[in-house]
Amino acid sequence: RGERLDRRLAAVELRLGDVVVLRGSAARMPEILRELGCLPLAERAILLGSVRKGIVPVVVLALAMVATAFGLLPVSVAFFAAAVAIVLFKVIPLRDVYQSLDGPILVMLAVLIPVSDSLRSTGATGVVAGELARLGTLLPASGALTLILVAAMAITPFLNNAATVLVMAPIAAEFASDLGYRPEPFLMAVAIGAGCDFLTPIGHQCNTLVMGPGGYRFSDYPRLGLPLSFLVVIVAVPMLMIVWPMN
Structure with missing residues (x-):
């Protein structure tokens, strides 16, 4: 950040992408780097573990x-x-x-598990799946699978990937049942879609990790991520239909 640190490192909040110049005993440097959670850049010979x-x-x-x-x-x-x-x-x-352990993520997952169960027990999944099935009847099998994949990819930026699976999996299974298809390809479409958020820096930890070091802005993600999302859909749908047949 272009500033000289003259206070204890315990009082400094290090952020992803920060570069710190350390001076000290070479023998203690691996231990210090491990405690700080840093990686050596200049001295590549430093071994952080056994x-x-x-x-x-x-x-x-x-x-x-x-x-x-x-x-x-x-x-x-x-x-x-x-x-x-x-x-x-x-x-x-x-x-x-x-x-x-990420406390907020654990709490959110714990809260969404009963939400997922309640969607099934109250029949909400049937309602949502039924509305999707109406649209799905107008589409070929590949179109129905694409619909679920795109829906999962659209939801995961607002939740995280695990939470998206919890919410979308019962809907996808009900959707497949209404259309007379096997649930496996639709559940795998949910899993792939939930793990493929390229549109925001907050949808996945890896996106956040590279934002600082790469100097990316928020607008860079949809600009570059949208073509990549289309590529995922184009490749994933036929592969899912080959590996997990629809009928």
Whole structure:
């Protein structure tokens, strides 16, 4: 930010994209960088972690994926166990785990879970899906799938990707049922659409992460993201219909 810091770093709020010049003992520099959550730019030879701590997550992730692929464990159990193993092997300090928890996101997801259930129990999903199905009857199968994909992509900038799935998944399943299609391609369309927000810097963490270092403005995202969104739709719809047949 072009200013000289002469106070304790604990009193300074570092933002994404900030560049800090540090002077100190080379032996302590890796530890200091880890505590600050920074990456070395000038001295690339600085090693922030040990080789063991780099191998353990890869092995644990591979075991979780194998257990899931062969049906030994449910996905939720396998990856929760992998996360616990990472902490038990001290790859990530427990303090960092607590600090990485995003309170507002957790609260929002906790609130939206009963909202998603209430949409199903009150019949609201049926109403919304019915209105969409009226439009869907005028469209071919690819058009109906595109409709759900675009709807998910339109909602996810205002929520986050997980919340969009919670809201859209029951609607997509009901929509597919009303049109006589299998639900799998429509649910996958929701998952893809929820994870493909290129129109705003706030819809996904990666968009926010590159905004500062890249010098992007808010208007840059829709200008560049809209063509990319069209590309996702053009590629995703036929691939979904091939991998998950509609009937």
